[in-house]
Amino acid sequence: MIIKNLEPRDYDKVIEYAIEGMNFRQYFDHELALRLYGRYFLYLELNKVTDAYAAYGENGEFLGTLLFDSKQGEKSYKKLWQVFYVTLFKFILKFFFGKSAGQYDQINKKMLASYLKKNHPDGEILLFAVNPQSKGSGVGTALLHYLEQEQPGKQIYLFTDSGCTYQFYDRRDFKRVEEEKILLEHANTKQELRCMLYSRTL
Template sequence: MNEIIYREIKKSDYRAIEVIINNSFGLYKYVNNPKVLKSLLKIYLQSCLAEKTFSCVAEKGGKVVGVILGQAKSDYKYLTHLNHIFAIAFHSAAMTLKSVLYQCSTSDYKKVHKIYRKLISGKEQEFDGVLTLFAVTQDCRGLGVGKKLLTNFFEYLKTKNTKHIYLYTDSSCNYNFYDNQGFVRLGEENVQITSENKASKLNIFLYDYTLK
């Protein structure tokens, strides 16, 4: 059996992590053009990288099988994230052009992010940290990879005296994991989206966690 190694993220991991994001969160269900989807995945990952002060990936047999990115607000330095911020702008412009060219809507993605802002509105100052990305490949779930990644993140937060973090998730993910790990659901909103060309309902959640 291959040993699972935990280490910081590298640029060479980005493509593998985009695949994990796509499979874990099912973005391919909402964007039916592969070129538009490619830009969306890059925006998603770069948005998470633009916020992170902590990263850890799980690697098994030379393959990335899990990732966690998060932030301790006290450790965040804007200038060190400019490359990711510029990447977001570039890929956003590219996605807009591709959406028009291939007549592929990304309105559901924008709709979900609007709900994120609604759920956190007025609560931002309550938190001194955030979990921005957390996913494990299907074949490695149940092996303790997710718990180890989360433990590594919590240990980092404690070194920064971070006490109270939040995260967004939704009903397309294994959100029960957070319930089982002691997270508390602060809010929920339902949204109508198009999934695999069918009308569908997505439940979006805001969770928080207080470090002991």
């Protein structure tokens, strides 16, 4: 396995892995809307990252990525057209989903504010997406080890929820320091999620 910087040609794969790994399908009935949202999510995070690590197999196959925002680093993946896409899509989300569009973000902001009262983190894991077919093969662990080597001694945090594979962090010495419940309404259904903030010193 080779780990290096994420290449733009693999963005579509990142979107695909994020859709499956974060269960975005449960929020969208149409494939086009799902893909557009996946792209919005990726661009939203790319605009904030300082480091984008990617794992590749020996045959060059893209296996997964870890996007990290170091508070001291340069936003090296931020692009003007990505900012425009995110801004436009946020407007569309608000138009179609109303109040519920910002619920998730508000809960995360609340947890972060509580966390920051006692902590001064050095960075945040913004996205961790691995090929669903590679789960259990050590791709996620390898990416996390690479982050540890690149950012030794740094205190980091991340957001996740009960719709994702949060157990991965439980098994790797992350501490769940904040947790909130949220009721999301979509497609005439209601779904309860547990939103969580994890932290760890690398």
